[in-house]
Amino acid sequence: EMCIRDRINRLRKQLNKSQETANTMTYDYLRELQVLREMVYQKEKLGDNFEYMDVYFFSPNKELDEKTCVLLNAKIQELANQFNHKLILLQKANTNLKKTIANYEKVNEGTPGPVSYTHL
Numbered sequence: 001e002m003c004i005r006d007r008i009n010r011l012r013k014q015l016n017k018s019q020e021t022a023n024t025m026t027y028d029y030l031r032e033l034q035v036l037r038e039m040v041y042q043k044e045k046l047g048d049n050f051e052y053m054d055v056y057f058f059s060p061n062k063e064l065d066e067k068t069c070v071l072l073n074a075k076i077q078e079l080a081n082q083f084n085h086k087l088i089l090l091q092k093a094n095t096n097l098k099k100t101i102a103n104y105e106k107v108n109e110g111t112p113g114p115v116s117y118t119h120l
Helices: 002-049 064-107
Strands: none
Touching: none
C-alpha cells in the first residue's frame, strides 16, 4: 500500500511539473507571437524605416527531456525533407512551364493577335 502511495505521489509531481511546463511554454509562445504581430504592424506602418528585432521567448526544447528532443528533432528533419522534395518538384514544374511559354511565344512571334505571353 505504501509503495502505491509513493508511486501516486511521484506521478502527481510529474503531472504537476508537466502542467507547469506546458503553461510556461504556452505563455512564452503567445508572448513571442504577440511581438511578431507587433513587428508586422510596425513594418506596415513604417515601411522601409522598419528595423527588425530578433526576439525569442519560446524555446520548444527548453523544458523537454533528451528523448523527447531527439524525437522532435527527427520529426522536424522529416518535415524539412518533405518540404525540400516538394519544393524541388515545384521548381522543376515551374521551369517546364516557363519553357512551354517560351515555345508558345516563338510560335506566335509573327502572328498578329491580342494574345501575348510574358516571361514569369
